[in-house]
Amino acid sequence: MATTKPAPAAKSETPADPTTLGADVGLTKDDLLEMYRLMAVARAVDERMWILNRADKIPFVISGQGHEGAQVGLAYALKKGHDWMVPYYRSVASLITFGMSPREIMLAQFARGVDPSSGGRQMPGHYGIIERNILSVSSPVATQLLHATGIAWASKLKKTDVVTITYIGEGSSNQGDFHEGLNFAGVHNLPVIYVVENNGYAISVPMALQSAVADIAIRGAGYNMPGVIIDGIDVLACYRAGREAIDRARRGEGPTLIEAKVTRLTAHSSDDQQTKYRTAEDLESGKDRDPLPVFRDQLRAAGMLDDETEANMVAEARKVVEDATDWAEAQADPDPATAQRHVYADLPPARMDDPLWTGVRFIGDGGPWGVLRDSGGEG
Amino acid sequence: MAVMTFIESVRTTLAQEMRRDDSIVVLGEDVGKKGGVFLATDGLYDEFGGDRVLDTPLSESMIVGVSIGAAVAGLRPVPEIQFADFIFPAFNQILSEAARMRFRSNGAFTCPITLRAPYGGGVHGALYHSQSVEAFFAHIPGLKVVIPSTPYDARGLLRTSIRDNDPVLFFEHKKMYRSVRGDVPDDDYTIPIGQAKVTREGTDVTLIAYGLMAQYSLEAAELLASDGVSAEVVDVRTLRPLDGETLLASVRKTGKAVVVYEDNRFGGYGAEIAAIVAEEAFESLDGPIVRVTGPDVPGVPYNHVLEDWFMPNPERIAEAARRLAAY
Ligand SMILES: Cc1ncc(C[n+]2csc(CCOP(=O)(O)OP(=O)(O)O)c2C)c(N)n1
Ligand SMILES: [Mg+2]
Numbered sequence: 041m042a043t044t045k046p047a048p049a050a051k052s053e054t055p056a057d058p059t060t061l062g063a064d065v066g067l068t069k070d071d072l073l074e075m076y077r078l079m080a081v082a083r084a085v086d087e088r089m090w091i092l093n094r095a096d097k098i099p100f101v102i103s104g105q106g107h108e109g110a111q112v113g114l115a116y117a118l119k120k121g122h123d124w125m126v127p128y129y130r131s132v133a134s135l136i137t138f139g140m141s142p143r144e145i146m147l148a149q150f151a152r153g154v155d156p157s158s159g160g161r162q163m164p165g166h167y168g169i170i171e172r173n174i175l176s177v178s179s180p181v182a183t184q185l186l187h188a189t190g191i192a193w194a195s196k197l198k199k200t201d202v203v204t205i206t207y208i209g210e211g212s213s214n215q216g217d218f219h220e221g222l223n224f225a226g227v228h229n230l231p232v233i234y235v236v237e238n239n240g241y242a243i244s245v246p247m248a249l250q251s252a253v254a255d256i257a258i259r260g261a262g263y264n265m266p267g268v269i270i271d272g273i274d275v276l277a278c279y280r281a282g283r284e285a286i287d288r289a290r291r292g293e294g295p296t297l298i299e300a301k302v303t304r305l306t307a308h309s310s311d312d313q314q315t316k317y318r319t320a321e322d323l324e325s326g327k328d329r330d331p332l333p334v335f336r337d338q339l340r341a342a343g344m345l346d347d348e349t350e351a352n353m354v355a356e357a358r359k360v361v362e363d364a365t366d367w368a369e370a371q372a373d374p375d376p377a378t379a380q381r382h383v384y385a386d387l388p389p390a391r392m393d394d395p396l397w398t399g400v401r402f403i404g405d406g407g408p409w410g411v412l413r414d415s416g417g418e419g
Numbered sequence: 420m421a422v423m424t425f426i427e428s429v430r431t432t433l434a435q436e437m438r439r440d441d442s443i444v445v446l447g448e449d450v451g452k453k454g455g456v457f458l459a460t461d462g463l464y465d466e467f468g469g470d471r472v473l474d475t476p477l478s479e480s481m482i483v484g485v486s487i488g489a490a491v492a493g494l495r496p497v498p499e500i501q502f503a504d505f506i507f508p509a510f511n512q513i514l515s516e517a518a519r520m521r522f523r524s525n526g527a528f529t530c531p532i533t534l535r536a537p538y539g540g541g542v543h544g545a546l547y548h549s550q551s552v553e554a555f556f557a558h559i560p561g562l563k564v565v566i567p568s569t570p571y572d573a574r575g576l577l578r579t580s581i582r583d584n585d586p587v588l589f590f591e592h593k594k595m596y597r598s599v600r601g602d603v604p605d606d607d608y609t610i611p612i613g614q615a616k617v618t619r620e621g622t623d624v625t626l627i628a629y630g631l632m633a634q635y636s637l638e639a640a641e642l643l644a645s646d647g648v649s650a651e652v653v654d655v656r657t658l659r660p661l662d663g664e665t666l667l668a669s670v671r672k673t674g675k676a677v678v679v680y681e682d683n684r685f686g687g688y689g690a691e692i693a694a695i696v697a698e699e700a701f702e703s704l705d706g707p708i709v710r711v712t713g714p715d716v717p718g719v720p721y722n723h724v725l726e727d728w729f730m731p732n733p734e735r736i737a738e739a740a741r742r743l744a745a746y
């Protein structure tokens with residue numbers, strides 16, 4: 041079993057000759073700078089969400105600050121538009137790596153009518169874009185593990201080389217769905233990667249009260265799949281683990297469970313006050329595990345990131361976020377006249393002036409069933 | 420007598436009951452140190468410690484299933500489901516186990532748990548933090564279902580639920596937690612499960628509701644009064660067992676019934692009320708039974724424009740009652 045402990049020191053992956061950073065895993069300088077850019081954009085988008093929330097422009101935020109190193113590293117080797125991503129609410133950087141644009145992410149924050157994730161129907165954080173092979177997120181945790189398993193099963197039956205990756209928190213890995221999904225994938229040797237982003241807390245409940253074992257990865261053994269532990273601030277180690285799992289899956293060698301040890305730099309969500317259950321030291325030490333400055337220092341030490349490149353990147357990230365925010369905010373709210381669409385494929389929407397919730401239907405008009413009959417639907 | 424919010428009533432009642440009976444344990448996600456995501460259990464962890472106020476792993480089936488076992492063994496668990504929307508992983512435990520324990524064992528085993536869960540929309544919670552789930556559970560014999568609409572009732576009914584020897588689902592409308600205040604006496608009063616309450620007397624039309632909709636119905640009655648329509652409001656309070664007599668007496672008096680519920684219209688709990696009224700009070704009816712409900716879409720949408728479209732409100736209730744009164 042390929043269970044490995046996280047490297048104790050953040051920079052343990054830095055090779056002796058820093059200018060070859062990434063070479064051992066086949067990454068070029070351009071790749072590394074692109075990965076850093078993705079992390080920086082994700083962070084900038086994420087920070088903007090919280091600013092918008094504090095400014096009362098969006099009622100709710102849930103996001104992934106602190107998880108970006110693992111998310112970018114693990115997703116970087118996926119084939120966009122070919123593989124499948126089944127994300128969760130913290131997947132901002134995973135999604136940006138997989139091609140979702142900051143504008144698309146911001147549309148979900150503002151819940152506008154043209155929001156490709158849900159047309160403004162879902163809370164922010166519930167992304168999903170069919171054209172990008174990103175499955176729609178729901179709120180009940182862990183359900184998506186089974187969907188990812190099913191997508192992978194379909195790939196196997198259809199004999200494609202499509203790989204599916206899905207993500208979940210460590211607390212959520214205690215739901216039955218998690219175990220049921222891994223078991224099925226193990227039995228059928230499916231091309232799926234389960235990523236547990238372990239940030240130590242499920243809202244307020246610490247890992248020690250969630251799990252009798254310190255590492256979720258060892259659960260892979262129970263389902264006959266490798267359980268790999270990676271340190272989420274070691275972006276290159278995350279990339280390596282992701283690529284190995286993706287390659288294995290693509291070769292038909294089966295599923296992998298990957299546990300990324302990350303830190304949650306924000307409260308659980310904008311509704312949470314984490315100072316109530318986390319000590320000052322705990323919060324402070326989390327900051328040392330921010331993957332952005334760690335990766336930045338690695339790149340600088342390798343001579344790959346000079347002042348000018350960095351300044352350009354920061355400026356670009358800011359511009360992207362400004363554009364995404366302003367543009368998304370300017371889009372219209374959904375039209376309530378569309379609210380009954382997409383309940384079924386084949387039934388026409390009930391007449392908008394019909395049921396009593398509008399307060400205008402009145403007695404004797406036959407109710408919703410009359411409407412369906414009138415429009416040729418089932419009566 | 421103290422004036423308190425709905426959630427303060429829940430919280431202080433839990434504390435009082437735990438002081439009274441040390442077999443009571445509270446368990447659920449984030450109920451301990453954090454005091455619950457809505458702070459309904461705030462302070463309990465400090466007062467009673469981690470054994471009696473347990474932060475559980477994130478799995479609802481476990482929360483309910485373990486509560487059932489603990490109840491069989493003599494504890495009185497008061498599990499919390501963080502949002503009613505997340506009760507479904509535990510549906511099997513509730514339906515197949517808690518509800519059937521007494522019946523299937525020919526009365527040998529009982530299952531006294533009080534399962535609390537915040538429900539309801541109007542708080543930008545979208546599809547999965549807004550649902551009204553009562554119809555699923557009220558459908559099941561063996562379960563009791565309670566939905567208070569005032570701080571006074573929350574205390575009296577929570578006490579009764581905890582002391583009851585059967586499983587009770589106790590749903591609290593999250594929009595009322597901080598927006599509804601009221602008098603709560605200090606004495607050890609209880610309210611029997613199975614008693615509806617006439618919360619406003621009237622003569623022209625009866626509004627029948629529970630939870631937030633019972634509050635909205637009172638507001639609607641106020642609007643109606645200014646139009647010269649006298650509405651009586653019946654707060655159902657306990658959905659199972661249902662106090663048919665109180666609501667039938669009201670409908671027999673007014674001859675007109677508006678049933679209000681926030682859940683999807685089709686097969687919602689109010690459909691049962693409508694059926695009972697039709698069966699039992701047909702001779703007294705002076706117009707069709709009218710329902711004001713949420714629409715038949717699979718969830719409350721998030722965007723405020725869509726959410727407003729979904730939610731029944733006092734104006735919609737008043738409009739329906741006005742038309743019915745004029746029928
Ligand atoms: C079935 C279900 N129960 C409860 C919740 C409420 N909830 C949302 S996130 C969360 C904690 C998740 O913790 P973890 O899995 O560790 O992921 P993290 O948020 O830390 O990334 C809880 C309890 C939910 N969404 N779904
Ligand atoms: Mg976590």
